Amino acid sequence: MHNLSIGVIGLGYVGLPMAALFADRGYKVRGADINSEIVEKINTGRVEINESGVAELVRKVVSLGRFSATTNVAEVVRGSDVIIIIVQTPVDREGIPDLRALENACRTVAQNLSKRKLVIIESTIPPGATERIITPILESGSLKAGSDFYLAYSPERAIPTKTLEEIQTNSRIIGGVNKESAEAAKELYSNITRGELITSDIRTVEVVKLIENTYRDVNIALANEIALLCEKLGVDALKAIEIANRHPRVHLHFPGAGVGGHCIPKDPHFLIHRAEELGIELKVIKVAREVNESMPQHILELVKKALQNVNKTIENSKISILGIAYKGNTDDVRGTPSKKIIEELLQANCEVFSHDPFVSQDFGGKFSNDLSEVLRDSDCVVIVTDHDAYKRMDLKEFAKSLKKPSVIVDGRRILNPEEVEKEGISYFGVGR
Ligand SMILES: NC(=O)c1ccc[n+]([C@@H]2O[C@H](COP(=O)([O-])OP(=O)(O)OC[C@H]3O[C@@H](n4cnc5c(N)ncnc54)[C@H](O)[C@@H]3O)[C@@H](O)[C@H]2O)c1
Structure with missing residues (x-):
């Protein structure tokens, strides 16, 4: 049994598997979600999430008394040594980041935080958001990030439907406001993953997460464009892409009916929007979005x-x-x-x-x-x-x-x- 207690804020597609996994590794985990239906389902063993192994693991750790959920976010913050925030970070219809859920969660953390705790943001965020948005909110309760509490950013990279498996095997990127914060987060994650733990500065980690999904979106757009052409040419794009991918430096994705989910269609907008604020137009990324849409x-x-x-x-x-x-x-x-x-x-x-x-x-x-x-x-x-x-x-x-x-x-x-x-x-x- 580990001595540290962990609070996970946001028990959705990523937060719930993450919380259950820490509990399974012997941590005492409390989960908080503002959605009372989710909380009730977890505590009564009725999790319906269609993610391999998650419902079973949640039932196991709840019955062992290592994991429970509540709607009382403040109480979870006060009672935990480590606070992990994994709430949704969507964009609106115009592609503008909507960080209200994350800002609200950070405000509750700030109001209930005490010294020497480790706060980790796992939600995907726009470039520079830790410095410009998250840190000022977390510091509004008078504690300073880095000196009074540890602060790290470690975005989740697991693929939906294999979240539990990939949390344990993927390499993980971790940024800290200072070296101690990054090292504290690294030490924590070493208990749940066999993957490489890569530390860097937070700004770099923010960009890494976003360019990964943007690479995939642009790659899919290229495959879709090739598909549209091949239909006219009377060539099977799938066959052509499969053969092209045997070239050692070609890694094309595959065409399809469209790109969905809470990651690939959304994350490029975080880059597009920030670039616009900085006076740059990300032409390729924007066109790729249009093609996929x-x-x-x-x-x-x-x-x-x-x-x-x-x-x-x-x-x-x-x-x-x-x-x-x-x-x-x-x-x-x-x-x-x-x-x-x-x-x-x-x-x-x-x-x-x-x-x-x-x-x-x-x-x-x-x-x-x-x-x-x-x-x-x-x-x-x-x-x-x-x-x-x-x-x-x-x-x-x-x-x-x-x-x-x-x-x-x-x-x-x-x-x-x-x-x-x-x-x-x-x-x-x-x-x-
Ligand atoms: N879904 C994925 O597979 C995936 C993969 C990689 C990264 N991500 C990123 O992880 C983050 C979470 O994604 P998700 O798919 O788990 O989202 P989700 O919508 O499934 O879960 C978020 C949960 O947070 C809860 N919540 C919102 N505000 C809260 C608050 N103030 N306090 C407590 N709970 C609150 C919501 O009720 C919801 O249950 C996003 O930033 C997303 O981009 C997701």
């Missing part, structure tokens, strides 16, 4: 083209959307391209019926968790999410449900075109 519209074009190919029109067709979540095997719908695709389809006057194994949200169309009901008499099936359940579909059964002639628009390229066409269904995929 345009992919749902491209899916609509593919639907129209596919239906035309079998002499049907989009009006009055039944379109089945497979996948509401933004990513395969998650229940997370934040920034999901499905929302835009469904809205566009509804405007085109067709019947939209959607399915997801993990989510129950309709975005305006009809929805069911029963796949056969969603597929029945469908004219066009659109795959938006690469859930394993869709990869494993029995195509023979699948084909029987549809209204012939029927088409598939594969927005994630998870089905084999030849096998689909063998069942008498026309196949259209992004980049093909």
Whole structure:
């Protein structure tokens, strides 16, 4: 059992696995979240998060008495030696960072902080935010960061659906307001990860986190642009990218129906916005965002083209959307391209019926968790999410449900075109 007590503020997709992991390693952990439903579910063992191993681990550490949750953030701050803040940091519709949740959490910490505690920010933040926003709030209670309390920034880099695994294996970046803060945080994280612990100054760490996700966004945009061209050229972009990636210095991502989630579509805006404040336009990053944002519209074009190919029109067709979540095997719908695709389809006057194994949200169309009901008499099936359940579909059964002639628009390229066409269904995929 470790002597230190840890308080985790924000028990969402990242905070909850992090808290449970520290508890599993023998720390006494208290979690705080302003959402009372989340707190109640944790304390009563009813966690529903679709993250591998998390619900089980939470149940285990709660039953062992090592982890409990509360809505009383102040109490958690007062009772913990280490305070880790992992609240959401979204952008608004215009791409402007909305740090209200983080600022509120920091204010509560400041009002309840005492000397020699370690405060770690794990939320993703804009460049310079520790210095310009977080430190002034934390110091508003008269204690000084660095001398009275330790302050570190260590953004989470785990991929959704494998959060628990990657927290324990990924390398971790840690910045401190001073050397002692970085070392204290490093020592703490060494208990939960086998990955390399890289320390640097906070400003650098802030930028590292953001350029990682921006690299991925720009890379996906390039793949999407290649896909749009390949569709016209009659070349399969997937095949071309797979072969190109055998070159030792080429690491292209893959095209798709759009980029969602609480990270990749959002983090580039932190760079774009800060750059604008500093009088610089980040042209490549901005255009990449636009390309990725345009992919749902491209899916609509593919639907129209596919239906035309079998002499049907989009009006009055039944379109089945497979996948509401933004990513395969998650229940997370934040920034999901499905929302835009469904809205566009509804405007085109067709019947939209959607399915997801993990989510129950309709975005305006009809929805069911029963796949056969969603597929029945469908004219066009659109795959938006690469859930394993869709990869494993029995195509023979699948084909029987549809209204012939029927088409598939594969927005994630998870089905084999030849096998689909063998069942008498026309196949259209992004980049093909
Ligand atoms: N989701 C991911 O996989 C992922 C990966 C890497 C980094 N991140 C970053 O981690 C941060 C958290 O993301 P998330 O997906 O876990 O968000 P989330 O929305 O799932 O969880 C945040 C939680 O914080 C709670 N909260 C908000 N304000 C609070 C306050 N003042 N006090 C206590 N609780 C409060 C919310 O109720 C919510 O439950 C973000 O900055 C995100 O960019 C996320």
